[in-house]
Amino acid sequence: MFTPVSSGADCLALDLAAAMEMARRQSPAISENRIAITEARKEIKEIFGLFHSPQFELISYGGMVSDARGDITDTPDSNEDYGHMGPFFKADITAVQPIYSFGKYDNAMGAGKNNVAMKKAVFRESVNILGFEVAKAFLGVAAGSEGERIGRELVQHYRELLDRLEKMVEEQDGDIDAGHLLEAKTMLFEVEKQASRPEVDREKAMLYLRGLLGRDQDFAVEVIPVEEPGLDLNSNFFPLFLDFSRHHSPLLQSYDFGLESLKQKAALEKKMKYPDLFVAMGAGYGIAPNRDKQTNAFINDDYNYKKLGGVLGLKWDFNYHINSSKEEKALLEYRKIAAKKKVAMLKLEGGLRKAYTEARNNKKLLLAVEKSIKSARTWLRLENENFDMGIGDVKRLVKAYQAYYKLKGSEIETRFHYLLSLAELAKGAGDMDLFLLWIQNGKVAIPLNEKNEKYEQDEK
Template sequence: MRALFSPRSRSSLPLAAALALLATSALAQQTEPQQTDPVPPPPAVGDNAQNPPPEAKATAVPQVDLLAALQSALRTHPSVQSARQKLTASNYELDAAEYRLYPTPAIDLGAISGSSRSNGNQTSISVTQPLYAFGRYTSAIDAAESRVSAATVAIDEAQLDLMDQTVTAYYEVVKAEARLAVQNRFVDQHRDLRDTVERRLKAEVGSESDLVLAQTRLSQAQNDRSLIEAQVKKARNTLMNLTSLNAAQVVPPAQLDAPFRSEEAFQSKALAYSPNLKRLRAESIALKQDAAVAWANTKPQLVLRAERVESNVPTPYADNRLITALQYQPGAGFSAGSVAQAAEAKAVAAELDIRSAQLKLTERVSTVYSDLTANLTQARNLERVLRLNNDFFQSMLRQFQLGKRSWLDVLNALRDSNQSELGYATAAADAQLNSRRALLLSGQLEAVVDAGKGAAQ
């Protein structure tokens, strides 16, 4: 008799375990200062450059880090819970398959109707043990075991998919909040410029058209900020739906370098790790065993049956029997052969599904790697552009004060600086997102939240 497996003993859940092991290192990270943006924000303009406003008192707001978001999603999301329930069902199906090796008891209670002397009752109790069935029972057990393996890996697959969604949602919040901080500075700069023009107009050294232009640009900046605020709210709602955590602020994770030096190394790691491919391979084995069962059902089976029959027709009697029988049940209309051919076709389709999944994974890995490379290049270029635009804006402001540039030149220079800073914030966040997605696809789970373990390969 093959060993019976319980759902508890089969569910290893390596993804959740890996995250649990990271709790200690994550707590240590929280005590360290977070890395700051390597690009300084544009300097203040107008009178606030000499007299900066007093800083507002810091207020405590609920914060969520990436590790807490991942752990909460894995603990509460219904997709993972559903996968675990399917594993439980697979274990029970394996139990049922293994119990078919035991004798099958049966009780028949019958009433006989016929002539007046043939009316009465008959009872039979039997136990039937299969002796040889061309592998239909052992193949069924093998298929059930493969489905347990597939269901176990399916938990990892559900967790990996949920982690990818959570990391993506988390970085959407990080990106939106970074863009909002940039836009807030942009609005403050425009407000300072507007106030400066108002004072110049009162001193009769400015023009009304300059004030109208400054107010128009300020209104545009405020409108753009409202759009980014809506993006922040939407991103937070998405993250909350995945994690069941309601946080007013997320903690940007530590910066990661590119985890792979070549796409080939990334492809190799991802193909070797993929829970989706492992699940499909296990399901393919199960379908092959199903085909073996179906073909065995087209053949007879040898059974041993012990039974006791008691009847009162025509007179009371009892009889004990030991029967060796050859049973053959080809199905309605001899359909067993068609069922076997259908099962064999499903097994072939499963092999093709594996090849299709490999192609999709290869394409996905290539896309992530290409996006990551592009994001890193954009971030480096935009960092240089941002510094140049900041310097150019300050130059335009000084030349305006000397009467060599128009007010429109100053506002255009400030707009260019803002656009480059928004682009840099977007590219930097996307680079970190794709770095962590690459780590997830390659199975480097600890490095997703621990930057010290994300060495390039």
């Protein structure tokens, strides 16, 4: 949705699902792959037309031609006599209908349909990759925004501490003297440095996110933070998820469809050694008023005639060496793509193992840092109480502040890496909507429905 901000500009407030959808709608890469699907479908129409539709050809023209009177035995005119010219018009039409191709049509159509399926899988993979990039930038902006808030809170509280120290020094309250105040002010730089780091990270992520969304770099974007889905650390999740990903990944599916298309293409080239049967019909009409019509069946006047006929024909390509070479090239391409698929499967498994391991580790770290924050909060409260009673140590109080807010920053960073590793898991499975589903349901699980109907409208 769009909401106004005080500057008068527009602010685009998005959740992750809306951001992914917006990026998909304007992405040039997505448009390119959508066009590739359309092109592949057009090729199927061409195949059908080549093997099943009659091929029509019409040639029609008119002009001037010399006179021709009489017949073959008696005429006053000569073929070199151009002194008397008259108009003529002629039209010839032929129709060739393929009737049998010895299996070529089935192989050509099989190659074409698998090519369309491959393009669709490539389309889904491009959507998947784009979705991951959007999620990475989105999570970075959300983490940076939360870090900025914590940083502002740290600086505010620390400056309040400095004000308290100045007041105590002025009032000579307790054991606090000017040395303690100077020591605390000296540490202000480190505090502000720690607080400013998230702002830089957020701006980098925001620049990338705006680019993915197709927005100008001065356009205000507000992200709605995502909820953290749970991950069962004791479940047998990964083996099942790996098996799911092998069958669900559009990248692997694109290789499968590409291999089947090449197999059909090789079979097609092999069958090019066989003939094609066809029937053909032709009709022609020519008229030249200044030329006498000939009734002798053995005489043909190219400017004055009526023709009609039909044939059963055979078309045979005897270029066996060329056809064999094309078949061998298709089989070699098949072997090359099969090798690439094996590499892709190894990369997929390795990437999923890495992402799952990182997700488990980050989940453990997140649980640990949450416990540490509770202890740090208690320590900070204790140091504040001691300081108020005049028995506290400035350095210990400052360290308590820094420790608490550093842990808060670590919590944000760890949560970011945890969510990012889950996004990488979904990306490896080939469907970033899995990540959205996990966020919505609050837990990481394998979906029961593996269908891809949600992409059909976009593919069109």
